Amino acid sequence: MTSWGELPALIAEAGDPRGRDAQALLSRLLVEDPPDAEPTADQARAVAEPLMAVDRVWVAALGEDPDRSREDLERAAAVCEALRSAVSASTLPLRYARVELCAVLGRRAEAIEQLRTARLFSFGEPDAAATLTTARLHDDYSGVIRTTTAVPTRPDADPAGTALALAAGLLPHLARGGRVEAEDALMSLMLLEVPPSLRLRVLGDELEYLGLSGQWERGLALMRHSSGLADAGPATAWALLNAAVGASLVLREANRAGYGSNALGSTIGWRTPWGDLKVTGWDPVVRAYDAVTAFVRALAVRFDTRNGNNGVSFWAESRMAAESRSLASRSYGTVTGVVADRATLGNQGRLLAQVRELLVLANGYGLDSVHERALVTAETVSQSLAAVTDDSQLETVVDLRIAFCRLLLALGADERAQKEALDTTELCLSQGWSELAVASLTVAARAAARRRDARAEGDAWERVRREAGDWGASRAGERAGVVVEAIGDPASAAQALAIIAEEVARGVEEDHGRASAAREFCKRSRAQLERCRTAPRGVAERLTAVEAAVAPFGRGYGGRRSRGGAAHRSDEDGAGARVS
Numbered sequence: 001m002t003s004w005g006e007l008p009a010l011i012a013e014a015g016d017p018r019g020r021d022a023q024a025l026l027s028r029l030l031v032e033d034p035p036d037a038e039p040t041a042d043q044a045r046a047v048a049e050p051l052m053a054v055d056r057v058w059v060a061a062l063g064e065d066p067d068r069s070r071e072d073l074e075r076a077a078a079v080c081e082a083l084r085s086a087v088s089a090s091t092l093p094l095r096y097a098r099v100e101l102c103a104v105l106g107r108r109a110e111a112i113e114q115l116r117t118a119r120l121f122s123f124g125e126p127d128a129a130a131t132l133t134t135a136r137l138h139d140d141y142s143g144v145i146r147t148t149t150a151v152p153t154r155p156d157a158d159p160a161g162t163a164l165a166l167a168a169g170l171l172p173h174l175a176r177g178g179r180v181e182a183e184d185a186l187m188s189l190m191l192l193e194v195p196p197s198l199r200l201r202v203l204g205d206e207l208e209y210l211g212l213s214g215q216w217e218r219g220l221a222l223m224r225h226s227s228g229l230a231d232a233g234p235a236t237a238w239a240l241l242n243a244a245v246g247a248s249l250v251l252r253e254a255n256r257a258g259y260g261s262n263a264l265g266s267t268i269g270w271r272t273p274w275g276d277l278k279v280t281g282w283d284p285v286v287r288a289y290d291a292v293t294a295f296v297r298a299l300a301v302r303f304d305t306r307n308g309n310n311g312v313s314f315w316a317e318s319r320m321a322a323e324s325r326s327l328a329s330r331s332y333g334t335v336t337g338v339v340a341d342r343a344t345l346g347n348q349g350r351l352l353a354q355v356r357e358l359l360v361l362a363n364g365y366g367l368d369s370v371h372e373r374a375l376v377t378a379e380t381v382s383q384s385l386a387a388v389t390d391d392s393q394l395e396t397v398v399d400l401r402i403a404f405c406r407l408l409l410a411l412g413a414d415e416r417a418q419k420e421a422l423d424t425t426e427l428c429l430s431q432g433w434s435e436l437a438v439a440s441l442t443v444a445a446r447a448a449a450r451r452r453d454a455r456a457e458g459d460a461w462e463r464v465r466r467e468a469g470d471w472g473a474s475r476a477g478e479r480a481g482v483v484v485e486a487i488g489d490p491a492s493a494a495q496a497l498a499i500i501a502e503e504v505a506r507g508v509e510e511d512h513g514r515a516s517a518a519r520e521f522c523k524r525s526r527a528q529l530e531r532c533r534t535a536p537r538g539v540a541e542r543l544t545a546v547e548a549a550v551a552p553f554g555r556g557y558g559g560r561r562s563r564g565g566a567a568h569r570s571d572e573d574g575a576g577a578r579v580s
Contacts, residue, residue, distance in 0.1 A: 106311020
């Protein structure tokens, strides 16, 4: 059994996580035979650092072995998520890895939903690999081209990503009549040093393009000069399946052209844990076609057996049955993004009303009752906020941003909610809107708490405390009302108001008028506590302490406070009425 201290070096030296050997090693170290004891904070940090460099690719590639159960895949993802959470790192890359897993798990429809959710939860550019996988799975040729052209080609820095993007674009360009673009991508691929673990996968895309574009002669030549066909090497079962599908299309077109009785001229010698494929150079093309298609079907069945559906078989058969003349009609348009019209995106007031309505419904009936509507609205709001250019509507935009953060929390997008709330805080502070800044910081603290990021939560509450320290004795009720309404969560509002009460009460000896304001914040906080299903721990005790601290200061003339809990009118009045 490996210790936590040994893991960092072993993970760093594992090699390409797309390769079978690296996958097996990482799986043994982290899933099959992990260390018994729980790691310390330092040990978790040391392991997480090298793991985060590979876990996104590893988890996605792990499913390319049909002998790995769905439970194994879930455990691997859970281990990586736990280590990322332990060091307060983002778990979004693993969410995108789960999107890619939908392809090898035969979950075609689920891939779209997972991608929508992951994209909404992300606070950066959407993950290109996950978007590309989903687009290809649905024959979304326009989505493939849009994704591949949006990502800069970096063959030296990212040969794997560049190779996958170029290969993915071959068929979409052909379907859309872009033959020149397809040939350009093919030539770029030929000159690119593709990682060994991806060579067969990329070869499959190249062969598929050549077969469907009527260039079966070039396809046969490519097969003859591709060393990957002679030996499976580190390729996964998914890569072999892709290569075999592409080869079947080239061989099919060669048969149709009357070349079936001729010798293949290339050897396919795959000895794998999932079955063997043996074709010699002397075998006729027609026999090679039968052997390759049989291999595809047998391997697809192995995936389906693991997955509990027929998704991979359906996908493989659809590709092998494809015809060049029907490529354009097979493109189902864009499925990788929601596009709202300009009028909708520009009407932030209407979007704000929609978000608030959804929050009310979710609070009363649960989010499940309006989940799809909430997801679509959140996607639209995200686009709208990204396109905001009218400063005259800034107040509405800020209200929309805060409500959007609350909707993200309701949807479970804690990371993005935290980031959006902190960004909104800075916007509020730039305008001098202190109450809304406090509300945004409270939402950020709530999001951090849900992520179990104690440091970020503490930082947010500390900023609330610093901001409230500048609040005087005036407008306590108004300020409390704004904060409570913007936060929208009784427990969080109670915590925020308790902190504000503590800060306001801190200067009560110098300014007795602060006592009234502190009492008002305590009163509002207790009102929120009464609305909580489970009251936040320690808030009631803190409020009691504040009330005790300001008790010696009673109400005086004009709202001023004096010691002893009693206040008298001015000597000029001569009255001595007590003010409660």
